[in-house]
Amino acid sequence: MSTRILIILAIIYLNSGSSKQNSMNDELGTWHKFSHLYTRLYGNSFYYMPNDKMTWFEASQFCARQDSHLAILNSPDEFKAIEKLITRADFYHIGFHDLFSEGNFVTVNCQTIKQAGYDKWLKGEPSGTAAKKKEDCGTITENGLLNDEHCFNKRQFVCEHEFRPTAYNNTYFF
Ligand SMILES: [Ca+2]
Numbered sequence: 315m316s317t318r319i320l321i322i323l324a325i326i327y328l329n330s331g332s333s334k335q336n337s338m339n340d341e342l343g344t345w346h347k348f349s350h351l352y353t354r355l356y357g358n359s360f361y362y363m364p365n366d367k368m369t370w371f372e373a374s375q376f377c378a379r380q381d382s383h384l385a386i387l388n389s390p391d392e393f394k395a396i397e398k399l400i401t402r403a404d405f406y407h408i409g410f411h412d413l414f415s416e417g418n419f420v421t422v423n424c425q426t427i428k429q430a431g432y433d434k435w436l437k438g439e440p441s442g443t444a445a446k447k448k449e450d451c452g453t454i455t456e457n458g459l460l461n462d463e464h465c466f467n468k469r470q471f472v473c474e475h476e477f478r479p480t481a482y483n484n485t486y487f488f
């Protein structure tokens with residue numbers, strides 16, 4: 315192999331390493347800026363419920379800016395865990411919707427809510443599947459029952475940050 319090819323390969327190798335390192339640092343940097351707001355309540359997930367009320371879309375963006383997503387319930391135990399953050403009877407935005415296909419409720423990670431592991435609806439819900447009554451965004455009651463609501467309703471919400479240890483060579487960063 316000629317020296318020139320070796321140099322090119324070395325540059326490609328170094329660049330790929332440094333950009334990988336940078337994106338890892340960016341991600342950890344964002345999380346570290348906000349991690350003090352979050353509490354580890356279930357598995358490798360940390361949660362935060364801000365006091366502000368926002369639309370479902372604003373809440374989604376708010377969580378994303380903190381390297382999180384609107385909470386996805388993966389089991390009844392996960393609701394029991396986040397119930398600790400709920401202080402009053404109300405509806406709270408969480409991470410599911412049927413914006414893509416009417417009546418097919420999926421999480422913000424695109425799993426059906428059944429696949430995700432939690433589909434306990436409030437009595438009479440989902441109610442917004444008729445064309446004239448559009449309720450496409452997911453909320454949960456203080457008792458852990460799901461409801462579909464207008465996405466522009468302003469509600470409190472729960473952000474979830476899930477650790478992905480495999481992305482960091484099985485090293486946890488707490
Ligand atoms: Ca979850």
Ligand SMILES: [Ca+2]
Pocket residue numbers: 439440441442449461462463
């Ligand atoms: Ca509803």
